[in-house]
Amino acid sequence: MKKSSLMKKLTAAPYLVWAAIFIIVPLIFVLIYSVTDADGSFTLQYISDIGKYKDVMLNSIWLGFIATVISLVIAYPLAYIMARTTANVQRTMMILVMLPMWMNLLIRTYSMMILMQDTGIINSVLTYFNLPNLHMINTQGAVVLGMVYNYIPYMILPLYSIMSKMDMNLIEAAGDLGANKIVTFKDIILPLTLPGIASGFTMVFVPSVSTFYISKKLGGNTFSLIGDVIEMQFKSANNYNLGAALSLVLMVLIIICMMVMNRFTGDDDDGGVLI
Amino acid sequence: MKRKMPLSSKLYVALMMLFLYAPIVVMIFFSFNSSASTGVFTGFSLRWYEALLNDEATMKAFRNTLILAVSSSFVATVMGTAAAVGINIFKNKHIKKLTMGVTNIPMMNPEIVTGISMMLLFIFCSKLIGKNDALGFGTMLIAHITFNLPYVILSVLPKLRQLDKFLPEAAMDLGCTPVQSFFKVVLPSISTGIFSGLMMSFTLSLDDFVISYFTQGPSFETLPIRIFSMTKKRVTPDMYALSTIIFVAILLLLVLLNVSQIYGEKKMSNKLNKGKGAQG
Numbered sequence: 001m002k003k004s005s006l007m008k009k010l011t012a013a014p015y016l017v018w019a020a021i022f023i024i025v026p027l028i029f030v031l032i033y034s035v036t037d038a039d040g041s042f043t044l045q046y047i048s049d050i051g052k053y054k055d056v057m058l059n060s061i062w063l064g065f066i067a068t069v070i071s072l073v074i075a076y077p078l079a080y081i082m083a084r085t086t087a088n089v090q091r092t093m094m095i096l097v098m099l100p101m102w103m104n105l106l107i108r109t110y111s112m113m114i115l116m117q118d119t120g121i122i123n124s125v126l127t128y129f130n131l132p133n134l135h136m137i138n139t140q141g142a143v144v145l146g147m148v149y150n151y152i153p154y155m156i157l158p159l160y161s162i163m164s165k166m167d168m169n170l171i172e173a174a175g176d177l178g179a180n181k182i183v184t185f186k187d188i189i190l191p192l193t194l195p196g197i198a199s200g201f202t203m204v205f206v207p208s209v210s211t212f213y214i215s216k217k218l219g220g221n222t223f224s225l226i227g228d229v230i231e232m233q234f235k236s237a238n239n240y241n242l243g244a245a246l247s248l249v250l251m252v253l254i255i256i257c258m259m260v261m262n263r264f265t266g267d268d269d270d271g272g273v274l275i
Numbered sequence: 276m277k278r279k280m281p282l283s284s285k286l287y288v289a290l291m292m293l294f295l296y297a298p299i300v301v302m303i304f305f306s307f308n309s310s311a312s313t314g315v316f317t318g319f320s321l322r323w324y325e326a327l328l329n330d331e332a333t334m335k336a337f338r339n340t341l342i343l344a345v346s347s348s349f350v351a352t353v354m355g356t357a358a359a360v361g362i363n364i365f366k367n368k369h370i371k372k373l374t375m376g377v378t379n380i381p382m383m384n385p386e387i388v389t390g391i392s393m394m395l396l397f398i399f400c401s402k403l404i405g406k407n408d409a410l411g412f413g414t415m416l417i418a419h420i421t422f423n424l425p426y427v428i429l430s431v432l433p434k435l436r437q438l439d440k441f442l443p444e445a446a447m448d449l450g451c452t453p454v455q456s457f458f459k460v461v462l463p464s465i466s467t468g469i470f471s472g473l474m475m476s477f478t479l480s481l482d483d484f485v486i487s488y489f490t491q492g493p494s495f496e497t498l499p500i501r502i503f504s505m506t507k508k509r510v511t512p513d514m515y516a517l518s519t520i521i522f523v524a525i526l527l528l529l530v531l532l533n534v535s536q537i538y539g540e541k542k543m544s545n546k547l548n549k550g551k552g553a554q555g
Contacts, residue, residue: 005364007453008360008361008364008453009361009364009365010361011357011358011360011361012357012358012359012360012361012362012365012374013361014354014357014358015354015355015357015358015361015424015428016358016374018354018420018421018424019374019377019378019424022393022396022417022418022420022421023377023380023381023421024377025396026389026392026393026395026396027380027392029392029395029396029399030388030391030392030395033395074291077287078287078288078291081280081284081287081288084280085280088537089280091533091537093288095529095530095533096292096295097295098529099522099525099526099529100295100296100299102478102482102521102522102525103299103302103518103521103522104482104484104498104499104502104518104521105482105484105499106484106499106502106503106506107302107502107514107515107518108298108299110506110510110514111298111299111301111302112298114298114301114305114313114314115297115298115301117314119314120314121301121314149294149295149298152295153295202383206383206384206385207385207386209385210385210386210387210388212387213484213485213503217506227385227387230387230391231387234391234394234489240395240398243391244391244395247387247388247391247392250385250387250388251384251385251388254383254384254385258383
């Protein structure tokens with residue numbers, strides 16, 4: 001018995017070696033590059049250079065945060081409606097929500113650009129109804145809308161999955177015991193769906209903050225996000241050390257945001273992480 | 276407790292679907308445009324579909340994408356399933372936690388960080404061996420396997436936990452070798468997890484742009500990379516035609532999968548009912 005269990009454990013060995021070389025070591029490289037210069041000698045210059053990008057970073061976090069909150073607010077009712085319909089309707093709606101995710105992100109973003117252009121389809125429709133045109137493209141609002149559009153399925157799915165497991169009798173019981181809709185929502189539905197909110201929040205926030213394609217296409221050259229700056233260091237400016245330093249900060253910032261988020265969603269499901 | 280949707284809910288769902296599908300409808304619509312414009316519709320034509328089929332570079336990128344997706348998802352599924360089997364019986368809590376923590380890194384980390392971290396490693400290694408053009412199929416394959424692995428492990432592990440751990444032992448008591456007991460008892464019961472891991476890896480790899488972008492070389496171009504370099508300039512509707520084809524293919528696949536699932540469930544419940552009848 002012992003021999004076979006050792007043999008079984010060894011089946012994990014290739015993965016462990018792989019993870020060490022291709023997950024851990026690359027992150028160590030990011031760390032090393034961020035504290036060395038092009039010649040490979042130690043310097044803190046790039047870490048201190050990050051200060052110059054403080055505004056870009058704060059703006060990225062801010063836009064990512066707004067996009068995540070908007071996603072949550074509009075996804076929540078949809079997930080709730082989905083969870084309360086019949087099995088067949090649920091299945092169809094799941095497909096409908098997931099289908100856009102299989103379209104390439106670049107193509108979806110490009111289509112959004114076409115919709116939002118000054119002479120684009122939305123404005124053509126507005127002109128047709130004699131309404132004033134909207135200037136949307138190359139604004140921060142357009143970038144936020146692009147983030148919401150691209151990542152909202154990642155918010156709907158965890159919310160839906162937790163809501164479909166929720167015991168609907170609890171809601172009725174709350175009603176029977178005299179709670180109005182607002183109280184039922186605040187005291188029953190919201191606490192029960194917190195884990196779904198937390199995972200949806202993470203899944204939308206992380207890609208939104210670090211995006212570079214969406215901001216490039218929908219934001220034009222009017223402003224850049226942290227992802228744009230990092231991409232530039234690696235693809236055109238060839239300043240790997242600064243790029244590594246910025247990535248390091250991005251990583252740390254996201255870890256901090258996640259920790260705050262976990263604190264915020266209560267202690268119930270933290271147990272698994274802490275112990 | 277399931278009831279019919281009130282009108283307000285229906286309206287809300289309709290609005291959300293409009294939001295989700297407007298850009299896709301636009302794309303499909305303009306793939307049939309007779310002019311090169313992606314803003315003004317001048318008339319119906321199939322010329323972009325024809326142009327697509329004759330575009331050697333795009334077709335090659337499409338083939339490359341498939342090759343990369345098939346090979347990376349296959350390797351990740353085999354290695355990930357083996358890893359899950361091992362991790363599942365780790366006794367030491369700390370080692371298990373550490374392993375799962377590391378496994379979560381590629382899922383939690385922003386894609387751009389995963390991409391550049393691997394790029395730095397690959398560039399360092401290529402300098403070591405004195406090659407300048409090391410980035411290409413090999414490095415992309417490694418990168419794709421790496422970001423696929425966590426999804427495989429996380430979809431197989433729960434199935435292994437659900438499995439009665441005495442079953443493989445019983446098989447061995449009845450004369451199976453450990454290897455036989457794995458293939459005859461364990462593997463069939465975790466096959467749904469393996470399959471969903473494989474499918475997820477395949478689609479992730481097919482669609483990945485960010486990580487590919489940082490680990491690719493000029494020798495091996497995938498579709499998302501090609502779309503990226505094309506959207507730098509003005510996109511012609513042949514990219515739309517391609518996306519429309521992919522969209523329809525996926526739609527058909529999903530519908531088929533679901534129909535077969537519904538059919539399977541019906542069959543299953545029929546069987547169960549019959550079983551109950553026989554017992555009663």
